[in-house]
Amino acid sequence: MASLRTRGYSHYRWRTGQIAWLLHRLTGLALVLYVSMHIWVVSTLQLGEGTFEATMAVVQAPLFRFLEVGLLFCVIYHALNGLRLIAIDFFGATEKHVPLFWAVIILGGAAWIWGGSTMIGHALHQLEHGQAFFPF
Amino acid sequence: MLKMLARTGTGSGGSNAWVLQRISGLLLVVALFLHYLFLHFLNGGDVTWNEVTTRLASPLFKTIDLIFLVSVLFHAGQGLVINIHDYIHRPAPRVILVSLAWLLMIVLLITGTVTIVTLEPGFLQEMQMGQAAGVIDAIQSQGVAL
Amino acid sequence: MPKRTFKIFRFNPETDSKPSYKTYDVECEGWWTVLDALNEIKWFVDGTVTYRRSCRHGICGSCAMMINGKNDLACELQIKTLKGTITVDPLPGFEIYRDLAVNMDPFYAALKRVKPWLINNDPYPSKERIQSPEEFKLMGDSIACILCAACTSSCPSFWSDEQYLGPAALLKAYRYTFDTRDKGLGDRIDALDNKHGLWRCHKITNCYHACPKHLNPTEQISKLQRRIIEEKM
Numbered sequence: 348m349a350s351l352r353t354r355g356y357s358h359y360r361w362r363t364g365q366i367a368w369l370l371h372r373l374t375g376l377a378l379v380l381y382v383s384m385h386i387w388v389v390s391t392l393q394l395g396e397g398t399f400e401a402t403m404a405v406v407q408a409p410l411f412r413f414l415e416v417g418l419l420f421c422v423i424y425h426a427l428n429g430l431r432l433i434a435i436d437f438f439g440a441t442e443k444h445v446p447l448f449w450a451v452i453i454l455g456g457a458a459w460i461w462g463g464s465t466m467i468g469h470a471l472h473q474l475e476h477g478q479a480f481f482p483f
Numbered sequence: 484m485l486k487m488l489a490r491t492g493t494g495s496g497g498s499n500a501w502v503l504q505r506i507s508g509l510l511l512v513v514a515l516f517l518h519y520l521f522l523h524f525l526n527g528g529d530v531t532w533n534e535v536t537t538r539l540a541s542p543l544f545k546t547i548d549l550i551f552l553v554s555v556l557f558h559a560g561q562g563l564v565i566n567i568h569d570y571i572h573r574p575a576p577r578v579i580l581v582s583l584a585w586l587l588m589i590v591l592l593i594t595g596t597v598t599i600v601t602l603e604p605g606f607l608q609e610m611q612m613g614q615a616a617g618v619i620d621a622i623q624s625q626g627v628a629l
Numbered sequence: 630m631p632k633r634t635f636k637i638f639r640f641n642p643e644t645d646s647k648p649s650y651k652t653y654d655v656e657c658e659g660w661w662t663v664l665d666a667l668n669e670i671k672w673f674v675d676g677t678v679t680y681r682r683s684c685r686h687g688i689c690g691s692c693a694m695m696i697n698g699k700n701d702l703a704c705e706l707q708i709k710t711l712k713g714t715i716t717v718d719p720l721p722g723f724e725i726y727r728d729l730a731v732n733m734d735p736f737y738a739a740l741k742r743v744k745p746w747l748i749n750n751d752p753y754p755s756k757e758r759i760q761s762p763e764e765f766k767l768m769g770d771s772i773a774c775i776l777c778a779a780c781t782s783s784c785p786s787f788w789s790d791e792q793y794l795g796p797a798a799l800l801k802a803y804r805y806t807f808d809t810r811d812k813g814l815g816d817r818i819d820a821l822d823n824k825h826g827l828w829r830c831h832k833i834t835n836c837y838h839a840c841p842k843h844l845n846p847t848e849q850i851s852k853l854q855r856r857i858i859e860e861k862m
Binding site for chain 3 (some may be wrong): 352354355356358359360362363364365368432435436437439441442444
C-alpha cells in the first residue's frame with residue numbers, strides 16, 4: 348500500500364514551480380560535489396609551487412574547461428533561482444513566480460552563453476597552441 | 484505568553500537555519516560573481532601560483548576568503564540537511580546522515596582555513612625587497628605573456 | 630452531445646493485487662463537469678466505481694481528485710475545458726481505500742496539530758471581540774479554504790514526508806495567527822517551527838496552482854515563516 352502513496356511524482360503534471368525546484372536541488376547537489384573537490388584542489392597550494400602548478404596544469408586543461416561550462420550553468424541557475432526564491436519568501440512574489448522563472452532562464456541563459464563562450468574560447472586557444480585535450 | 488517568551492531565541496525548530504541559508508545565499512551570489520570575474524574572466528583564464536599567493540598574503544583577502552569559505556560550507560551543509568530532512572524520517576539513519584554532512588563540511592573548513600591562513604605575509608616582504616629572484620622571473624614572464 | 634473517453638483509476642485492495650485503469654466512453658452533455666460524467670458512469674454503466682461527492686457545487690470539498698494530472702474538484706471542472714481522454718486518478722500522496730476514495734486521516738491529523746480554533750484566554754468582553762475591516766483583511770483568503778486537500782496532496786514535500794503539515798494545515802495556522810482576536814501563536818509554534826512544519830515548504834507552488842478556490846498557500850506560508858522568525862528574535 349505504501350508504494351501507492353508515491354504516485355505524485357510519476358503521475359502529477361510537472362509545472363514551472365516543480366521543475367524550478369527540481370533543477371535547484373540537482374544543481375545544488377552538483378555544486379556540493381564540485382565545491383568539495385575544489386577546496387581539496389586549492390589546498391594543494393600548501394604543498395608548494397611545483398605541486399600547485401602541476402595540479403593547475405591538469406585542471407585547467409581543455410577537457411576541464413568544457414566541464415566548467417556545465418559547472419557555470421549550475422552556479423548561474425542555482426544563484427538566480429535562489430534570488431527568485433528570496434523574492435517569493437520576502438517580497439511576496441508568488442503570483443509572479445512564473446514570469447520570474449523565465450527571467451531567470453533568459454538572464455541566466457545570456458550570462459551562461461557569454462561566460463561559457465569565453466571559457467570555450469580559452470579552451471580552443473589552448474588546443475591551437477598544441478595543448479592536449481586530456482591532461483592525463 | 485510565558486511559553487512564547489521561553490521559546491524566543493531558541494531557534495531549535497529550524498528557523499535560524501532557514502534565515503541563515505538565505506543570508507549566506509545572498510552573500511554567495513555576490514562573492515561568486517566577483518570570484519568568477521577575477522579568477523576566470525579578467526585574468527585571461529589562467530590561475531597561477533603567483534596570483535593566488537600574492538592575493539592571499541594580504542590579511543584583507545584572507546578575511547574575505549574565510550568569510551566566503553564559511554558561507555559556502557554553511558550553505559552547502561544546510562542544503563544537504565534540507566534534503567536529508569525531506570526524504571529520511573527514521574531517526575537513526577537521519578541523525579547519521581546529518582552528522583556525516585556536517586563532518587564533511589568541518590573537514591573542508593579545516594582544509595580551506597589552513598590553506599588560506601598559512602600563506603605567509605613574508606612572501607610579500609620578499610617581493611618588496613626584491614630578493615626572491617624566482618618571483619621576479621615569474622612576474623616578468625607573466626608580464627610577457629600578457 | 631459530445632462523446633468523451635474517461636480512463637478511471639480502479640483499485641480494490643480486497644480483491645486486486647495492483648491498480649489498473651478502466652476506460653469508459655460516455656455520451657456527455659456539453660456543460661457537464663467531471664462529476665456529472667462520473668455519476669453517469671456509476672449510475673448507468675458500472676456501479677462499482679467508487680468516489681466521494683456531496684454538494685456538487687464546489688463548497689464541501691469531498692470530490693477533490695487528480696484529473697489529467699492536476700488536482701481539482703470534479704464538480705467544478707467542466708469537461709469542455711479538457712482535451713482528449715480524461716484520466717481520473719485519486720489524490721496523490723494518500724493511501725487508497727478504493728478507486729478514487731483515499732484515506733484522509735493524515736490530512737485531518739495535520740489540521741488538528743495546528744489547533745485550528747480561536748485561542749484567546751483573556752476575560753470575555755461584554756460584547757463581541759471587535760475586528761475592524763482592515764484587521765479582517767489581514768487574514769486574506771485563508772478563511773475561504775474548504776479543506777478539500779487538493780493542495781496538500783499536490784505538494785512534493787508532502788509526498789516525501791507524510792508527517793509534513795502541508796499547505797492546508799499551514800494555511801489554517803496562518804488564518805488564526807493573523808486573526809487579530811487570536812492569541813494562540815505560543816500554542817501553535819511547536820507544530821509550526823518544526824522539521825515537519827513550516828520549513829519543509831520550498832515554494833514549489835503546486836498548491837497555489839491546485840487550489841480550486843484560487844487561494845495562495847505559498848504566499849501565506851511565506852508570511853507565516855516571516856512571522857515565526859520575528860517571534861524568534
